[in-house]
Amino acid sequence: MRFAANIGLAALVTLVALVALRVLMVVAGGVFGLLFGLLWFGLKIVVVVGVFWFVLKIVAPDAARKLKGTFR
Secondary structure (H helix, E strand, O other), X not given: OHHHHHHHHHHHHHHHHHHHHXXXXXXXXXXXXXXXXXXXXXXXXXXHHHHHHHHHHHXXXXXXXXXXXXXX
16 A cells, blocks of 8 residues: 555655756746747847948938947
């Protein structure tokens, strides 16, 4: 009888651990998804600003120099 109780307890502990692991993975997946989404958004902003800066340097070099001095 004691052996059956130990087996049942081990099964219960394993089930609780699997449920906790599943919840942890769902939360971690959400956090990683949010971080990668923010990283992707930041990369888009960097590309747009880089293209803007490149065009500005070609079209109006004086304005680009003035703008560069403003941010330094």
